[in-house]
Amino acid sequence: MVDIKEGEETEMNMTPMIDIVFQLIIFFLITLKFKTIDERIDANMPKDRGPNITPPSFEDKPKVKLKVFRKNKADEATAYTLVKIDNSHRVRLPSGPWKGTQEDNQARLKAYGEAMAQIRAILIAKRQAVLNDPELYAEIVSPKPDGGAVPEGDVISLLDTLVAVGMTDIRFEGAAMPGGVLGR
Amino acid sequence: MDTNESRQTIRARPASPPDDDATRTRRDLPLVGDDTSVNMTPMIDMTFLLVVFFMLSIDLTQKEYLPVDLPFAYEGVEDLPQPDETIPRFVVNLESDGTVMFKGRRYSLSADRPEAQEAALGALRSQLRSISADPQYREPTGASRIPVLIHGDRAAKWKYAQYVMQVCAHPDIRIYQVQFAVTKPASDDASEER
Numbered sequence: 001m002v003d004i005k006e007g008e009e010t011e012m013n014m015t016p017m018i019d020i021v022f023q024l025i026i027f028f029l030i031t032l033k034f035k036t037i038d039e040r041i042d043a044n045m046p047k048d049r050g051p052n053i054t055p056p057s058f059e060d061k062p063k064v065k066l067k068v069f070r071k072n073k074a075d076e077a078t079a080y081t082l083v084k085i086d087n088s089h090r091v092r093l094p095s096g097p098w099k100g101t102q103e104d105n106q107a108r109l110k111a112y113g114e115a116m117a118q119i120r121a122i123l124i125a126k127r128q129a130v131l132n133d134p135e136l137y138a139e140i141v142s143p144k145p146d147g148g149a150v151p152e153g154d155v156i157s158l159l160d161t162l163v164a165v166g167m168t169d170i171r172f173e174g175a176a177m178p179g180g181v182l183g184r
Numbered sequence: 185m186d187t188n189e190s191r192q193t194i195r196a197r198p199a200s201p202p203d204d205d206a207t208r209t210r211r212d213l214p215l216v217g218d219d220t221s222v223n224m225t226p227m228i229d230m231t232f233l234l235v236v237f238f239m240l241s242i243d244l245t246q247k248e249y250l251p252v253d254l255p256f257a258y259e260g261v262e263d264l265p266q267p268d269e270t271i272p273r274f275v276v277n278l279e280s281d282g283t284v285m286f287k288g289r290r291y292s293l294s295a296d297r298p299e300a301q302e303a304a305l306g307a308l309r310s311q312l313r314s315i316s317a318d319p320q321y322r323e324p325t326g327a328s329r330i331p332v333l334i335h336g337d338r339a340a341k342w343k344y345a346q347y348v349m350q351v352c353a354h355p356d357i358r359i360y361q362v363q364f365a366v367t368k369p370a371s372d373d374a375s376e377e378r
Contacts, residue, residue, distance in 0.1 A: 014224055014228070017228075018224075018227075018228065018231065021228070021231045021232070021235060022231070024235050025231070025234055025235055025238065028235065028238030028239060028242060029238065031242060032238060032241060032242060038254065038260065038263070038365070038366065038367040038368060039257070039260030039261060039262055039263055039365075039366050039367065039368060040260055040261060040263045040333060040363045040364060040365050040366060041257055041259065041260050041261070041363065041364045041366055042261070042361070042362075042363050043362050043363065043364060044360055044361045044362060045349065045352075045353055045360045045361075045362055046360070068342070097339055098253070098338045098339040099253070099280070099339055105256075105369075109256060109369050112256075142342055142343065142346065147342070147343075148341055148342055148343025148346065149341050149342075149343070150341070150342045151338060151339050151340065151341065151342065152255055152278070152336045152337065152338055152339070152340045152341070152342050152344075152345050152364075153255040153256065153338030153339065154342075155342045155345075156255035156256070156257050156338070156364055156366055157255070157256065157257065159257070159364070160256075160257035160258055160259050160260075160366070163259040164258065164259050172346065172349065174342075174343065174346045175343065175346075176350065177301075177305055177343075177346070177347040177350050177351070178298045178301040178302045178305060178347075179301075179302040179305055179306065182354065182355070
């Protein structure tokens with residue numbers, strides 16, 4: 001390198017530069033993450049009240065009450081969610097936790113599909129019983145002490161089923177958070 | 185190379201045909217032993233373009249969406265950006281153990297003692313209150329225009345999602361548009377006729 005005489009042409013070896021560039025590409029390939037969020041369900045809360053207080057104007061509207069309980073919650077493998085619809089129907093959702101492999105979830109989804117089909121039939125019957133009143137709304141209640149332990153996946157499945165039958169007016173009711181609804 | 189040169193002097197190449205595409209034959213292609221060098225410039229150009237592409241598509245912002253197992257739903261709507269792009273959307277991540285992550289801060293709503301839970305909820309409430317206070321994000325009625333997306337794990341207890349909704353409905357915050365992030369199950373034999 002030192003003995004470059006004036007007037008001589010010098011050649012640059014390109015190989016190291018290409019090596020570094022390939023390293024850079026591999027680095028960016030590995031750190032590239034495409035941020036996606038698949039889909040969402042809108043569940044807007046009513047504007048005139050907090051989530052827990054029913055105003056008088058609602059008391060005479062027809063509603064379907066879905067109470068959810070988590071039974072056997074001490075044992076994760078046998079815990080299941082019980083859905084009581086208007087105290088007239090009970091549907092038992094598949095037991096066990098939501099975590100699992102892809103195959104576990106396939107089987108779970110099938111079982112959930114059957115349970116949700118039952119719930120769907122009950123909801124359609126309820127709606128026909130009030131002659132398809134458009135003011136019919138659904139209320140998902142998670143009472144203490146077992147209601148809050150229901151996994152979000154189960155409640156979202158219920159939401160999903162309600163949207164599927166066209167009941168998009170959904171209220172949520174449950175125990176107040178620690179510190180009360182207004183907090184400290 | 186010596187052998188190269190000597191080979192070239194020995195071998196007699198056929199007379200080259202006229203130099204246009206229609207009459208070019210295989211005898212024009214380089215023969216073994218010829219001194220050829222590949223022009224590296226186009227390859228380096230393409231490599232630089234690749235690097236620039238990856239540099240532009242890397243997301244260096246703070247992670248807004250934690251990797252959670254989203255709940256399954258068939259009736260989810262595509263998560264398109266809001267019609268009014270000036271209004272932000274708050275993404276509240278809810279992990280399976282009840283920890284809430286919002287704007288890079290974590291709040292453990294599932295702490296052992298109720299006082300710790302209250303403190304976590306209070307902290308979440310004050311953070312939401314301060315960043316939703318801007319009057320340009322409020323309707324004339326005072327309700328907030330900012331929606332909240334609950335990006336929760338399917339195994340997270342429902343009461344934590346309810347706590348988040350209760351915090352949003354606080355009179356100082358008044359966020360009433362709540363969305364739940366869901367994922368469509370992969371459609372194979374597991375999904376039946378709907």
